[in-house]
Amino acid sequence: xxxxxxxxxxxxxxxLSFGLFMYLFVQAVYLGxxxxxxxxxxxxxxxxxxxxxxxxxxxxxxxxxxxxxxxASLVFGRVWCGWLCPLGALLDWVSPRKxxxxxxxxDKWRTVKYVLLIIxxxxxxxxxxxxxxxxxxxxxxxSMTAAVWPALRYLVFGLESFLYRxxxxxxxxxxxxxxxxxxxxxxxxxxxxSALPIALFFILILGASWIAERFWCRYLCPLGAxxxxxxxxxxxxxxxxxxxxxxxxxxxGCPTGTIDKEKGFASDPAECIYCYDCAADCPVGAIHFPAHxxxxxxxxxEYDPGRRQVLAALGGTVAGVSLxxxxxxxxxxxxxxxxxxxxxxxxxxxxxxxxxxxVRVCPTQGLQPSLLEGGxxxxxxxxxxxxxxACSYPCSACIQVxxxxxxxxxxxxxxxxxxxxxxxIDTDRCLVWAYDTICSICEEVCxxxxxxxxxxxxxxxxxxxNMVVLKRPSVVRDLCIGCGACEYHCPVxxxxxxxxxxxxxxxxxxxxx
Amino acid sequence: MTKRTPLNRRDFLRKLGLAGAGLAxxxxxxxxxQQPLPTPFSESNSPTPVPGGTSEPTPSPSYGDIYMSVVHGxxxxxxxxxxxxxxxxxxxxxxxxxxxxxKPNICTDYYSxxxxxxxxxFVVGTLVQxxxxxxxxxxxxxxxxxxxxxxxxxxxSGIEETVTAAGGxxxxxxxxxxxxxxxxxxxxxxxxxxxxDILDADAxxxxxxxxxxxxxxxTLGCKNLMGTILNRGQIHANxxxxxxxxxxxxxxTLTVVDGxxxxxxxxxxxxxxxxxxxxxxxxxxxxxxxxxxxxATLFGKTGADIGYISAAAAMGLGxxxxxxxxxxxxxx
Numbered sequence: 001x002x003x004x005x006x007x008x009x010x011x012x013x014x015x016l017s018f019g020l021f022m023y024l025f026v027q028a029v030y031l032g033x034x035x036x037x038x039x040x041x042x043x044x045x046x047x048x049x050x051x052x053x054x055x056x057x058x059x060x061x062x063x064x065x066x067x068x069x070x071x072a073s074l075v076f077g078r079v080w081c082g083w084l085c086p087l088g089a090l091l092d093w094v095s096p097r098k099x100x101x102x103x104x105x106x107d108k109w110r111t112v113k114y115v116l117l118i119i120x121x122x123x124x125x126x127x128x129x130x131x132x133x134x135x136x137x138x139x140x141x142x143s144m145t146a147a148v149w150p151a152l153r154y155l156v157f158g159l160e161s162f163l164y165r166x167x168x169x170x171x172x173x174x175x176x177x178x179x180x181x182x183x184x185x186x187x188x189x190x191x192x193x194s195a196l197p198i199a200l201f202f203i204l205i206l207g208a209s210w211i212a213e214r215f216w217c218r219y220l221c222p223l224g225a226x227x228x229x230x231x232x233x234x235x236x237x238x239x240x241x242x243x244x245x246x247x248x249x250x251x252x253g254c255p256t257g258t259i260d261k262e263k264g265f266a267s268d269p270a271e272c273i274y275c276y277d278c279a280a281d282c283p284v285g286a287i288h289f290p291a292h293x294x295x296x297x298x299x300x301x302e303y304d305p306g307r308r309q310v311l312a313a314l315g316g317t318v319a320g321v322s323l324x325x326x327x328x329x330x331x332x333x334x335x336x337x338x339x340x341x342x343x344x345x346x347x348x349x350x351x352x353x354x355x356x357x358x359v360r361v362c363p364t365q366g367l368q369p370s371l372l373e374g375g376x377x378x379x380x381x382x383x384x385x386x387x388x389x390a391c392s393y394p395c396s397a398c399i400q401v402x403x404x405x406x407x408x409x410x411x412x413x414x415x416x417x418x419x420x421x422x423x424x425i426d427t428d429r430c431l432v433w434a435y436d437t438i439c440s441i442c443e444e445v446c447x448x449x450x451x452x453x454x455x456x457x458x459x460x461x462x463x464x465x466n467m468v469v470l471k472r473p474s475v476v477r478d479l480c481i482g483c484g485a486c487e488y489h490c491p492v493x494x495x496x497x498x499x500x501x502x503x504x505x506x507x508x509x510x511x512x513x
Numbered sequence: 514m515t516k517r518t519p520l521n522r523r524d525f526l527r528k529l530g531l532a533g534a535g536l537a538x539x540x541x542x543x544x545x546x547q548q549p550l551p552t553p554f555s556e557s558n559s560p561t562p563v564p565g566g567t568s569e570p571t572p573s574p575s576y577g578d579i580y581m582s583v584v585h586g587x588x589x590x591x592x593x594x595x596x597x598x599x600x601x602x603x604x605x606x607x608x609x610x611x612x613x614x615x616k617p618n619i620c621t622d623y624y625s626x627x628x629x630x631x632x633x634x635f636v637v638g639t640l641v642q643x644x645x646x647x648x649x650x651x652x653x654x655x656x657x658x659x660x661x662x663x664x665x666x667x668x669x670s671g672i673e674e675t676v677t678a679a680g681g682x683x684x685x686x687x688x689x690x691x692x693x694x695x696x697x698x699x700x701x702x703x704x705x706x707x708x709x710d711i712l713d714a715d716a717x718x719x720x721x722x723x724x725x726x727x728x729x730x731x732t733l734g735c736k737n738l739m740g741t742i743l744n745r746g747q748i749h750a751n752x753x754x755x756x757x758x759x760x761x762x763x764x765x766t767l768t769v770v771d772g773x774x775x776x777x778x779x780x781x782x783x784x785x786x787x788x789x790x791x792x793x794x795x796x797x798x799x800x801x802x803x804x805x806x807x808x809a810t811l812f813g814k815t816g817a818d819i820g821y822i823s824a825a826a827a828m829g830l831g832x833x834x835x836x837x838x839x840x841x842x843x844x845x
Contacts, residue, residue: 160689161688161689164687164690167709170690170710174684177685177687178684178685182664182685186662186664187662187663187685363661363665364661364662392622392660392661393621393623393660394622394623394624394661394665394669395661395665437750438728438749438750438751438752439749439750440727440749441746441749443727443728444726444727444728444781444782445621445659445660445782446782447621447660447782447784449779449783449784449785450779450784450785451727451779451782455727455728471727471728489659489746491746491747491749
């Protein structure tokens with residue numbers, strides 16, 4: 001097979017891989033309707049597997065598929081990065097054709113990703129997964145979930161809304177809406193508290209491709225560092241034969257810039273992503289990938305972290321994790337940090353890998369990636385924001401998709417019995433309590449078989465002197481599970497007059513959670 | 514409390530298939546076979562009509578002055594057919610080529626229909642089939658659930674399955690199709706935002722389930738119209754009069770109250786089978802007030818006990834005093 005054919009195959013594989021990622025992303029909300037698990041890419045991700053198992057101190061069998069990826073790296077090097085990573089594919093597509101910046105940053109910066117990897121693994125050993133947010137699959141999932149897809153939805157539905165002004169178009173629009181738009185985007189407005197920061201992070205990663213092609217993969221990606229370390233002992237490694245005329249085409253076109261003119265156009269297998277651009281573009285066919293013994297790995301480079309850097313990274317990790325230990329959340333759960341169902345049953349933050357699958361599948365979009373509400377250590381972990389969407393009573397989607405079991409397996413019946421918070425009425429703002437107005441929406445929408453909000457008939461004189469019967473709502477503490485349907489529907493402006501708060505400490509004890 | 518399911522979903526779909534075949538065959542025969550109109554208290558050993566037979570066109574409306582039918586029985590689809598036949602057949606309400614909208618109560622996606630928080634799917638499916646049999650061009654079924662997404666609620670209620678099988682389509686109500694419309698006869702509200710397709714439809718069939726409701730006492734036909742508007746929260750400010758005002762604008766062609774299973778407490782959302790009573794009743798009338806008043810009796814109440822029913826009656830939207838109209842009540 002010629003090098004050009006292999007390159008074409010690589011490009012097709014990238015498209016298929018990204019297409020598969022988007023397919024899994026869209027179908028994730030239709031639980032069980034696809035033969036493929038929506039967390040397929042996470043399962044192939046050895047970085048996530050390592051940090052989740054180290055931090056959670058448990059073996060997560062679903063993540064052991066990632067050994068396939070490590071094995072592939074032992075044979076073909078960083079093929080994941082060049083052929084399969086959906087973020088890598090996207091970076092290839094958004095990169096400018098010709099470099100905008102003449103001289104890319106020095107090779108020394110490649111050290112950063114190794115240091116990041118050391119920190120990630122070190123922190124995981126200490127029980128922290130905060131930096132798992134830098135995993136590329138996680139970045140793409142989160143950005144798609146909370147920024148790109150919702151923004152696209154807003155755009156499409158905005159256009160549709162404009163077209164709906166013309167009543168003659170209604171039949172056609174109805175058809176489009178039912179057949180295409182609703183299946184793709186769901187029938188609920190997408191709003192996310194952290195949309196802008198997440199979008200900004202994503203744009204920075206994409207935009208860095210203007211400084212150097214695949215900037216993220218070269219200098220920053222911790223998964224790339226992990227696979228690169230393994231790839232050093234890979235069987236097939238790039239070599240240049242004597243036929244080379246030193247024309248420099250390969251070095252100029254290398255997306256990771258690892259082809260070194262000074263060293264006879266040799267490259268580092270830890271940096272090479274097997275894209276086959278060099279081999280396909282070489283005018284004399286001097287580039288090939290012969291087999292080597294994995295027992296004779298490639299020697300280290302000047303940018304590989306030395307002992308001093310490793311020690312410094314580990315020291316920094318200990319210091320960083322210790323500092324996170326000073327955050328106030330370690331003393332008190334913030335009052336509005338309501339976790340997904342059942343999450344109280346586990347050591348949530350050390351098992352949660354911030355993958356965002358639960359946020360993606362939540363049908364009410366009440367689950368939101370948090371920013372600093374739970375401290376820096378909990379950035380991008382899911383929390384329920386009932387004012388934006390309640391925890392749907394007949395739904396257990398987040399339980400079903402959580403790849404690590406941070407949201408523990410529960411049956412729907414168990415989930416419907418397990419409190420995640422407790423509602424409280426603000427009698428200074430409740431329309432009935434504060435203004436003697438008739439309203440009972442909170443009671444009406446409460447989904448429990450025996451309603452957790454009761455209405456008490458109170459006969460009283462209104463401002464006009466008429467006798468009226470008010471139905472005053474109260475929360476029944478023993479019944480409330482904190483789903484937040486009441487908070488979501490409360491008609492007062494802004495913050496609801498009935499809100500779900502973190503469970504009282506006594507309840508946590510009494511209910512055996 | 515054990516519940517018997519007189520007709521399960523599979524049975525219903527099978528019967529629909531039979532009925533469809535019956536329709537097709539009768540079409541081949543040329544002249545429609547004329548079925549005798551069912552009589553009240555018909556003998557239990559009388560031959561069962563051919564499935565689909567009652568959906569044949571009824572040539573002349575011979576319902577006399579029957580204002581409302583109340584049918585007791587155990588098979589929802591048959592109850593609906595007979596209830597409609599008693600008040601003149603579906604053809605009295607639906608003409609060939611009509612664009613029909615049916616509005617069941619699909620308030621949430623919390624529970625399946627056995628919990629009696631959403632309209633019985635067989636009642637809705639049968640109505641779709643009757644409308645199609647009467648030549649309706651398009652039969653759409655829709656509601657605007659307050660709990661969960663429409664798609665989930667349509668599926669969980671079982672209504673999507675029966676409606677699709679009967680040749681109807683479920684429509685997710687699109688926020689772009691709500692339009693401000695005047696309510697000329699409104700007492701408290703003079704304008705509201707309605708689903709334009711519902712106001713524009715050739716026929717609008719209101720199919721509430723009769724159930725308990727914390728705020729208004731009961732939710733019935735008039736209350737079910739809350740699903741045709743936006744800004745529902747604001748209705749609560751003066752809920753009874755405002756519901757009556759909505760009814761003065763929407764004016765359903767036909768109201769069919771599903772009283773097969775009635776939710777007696779913890780409404781409107783339900784969730785406890787102990788709160789569900791098998792009332793085994795279907796009520797049909799062109800008069801929404803009369804249908805609601807009759808349905809209230811399933812709960813030991815009268816129309817006068819429910820604020821919005823008396824408000825609607827006071828506005829002249831229908832008859833609350835059932836002794837003044839001819840009601841045909843019978844058991845199957």
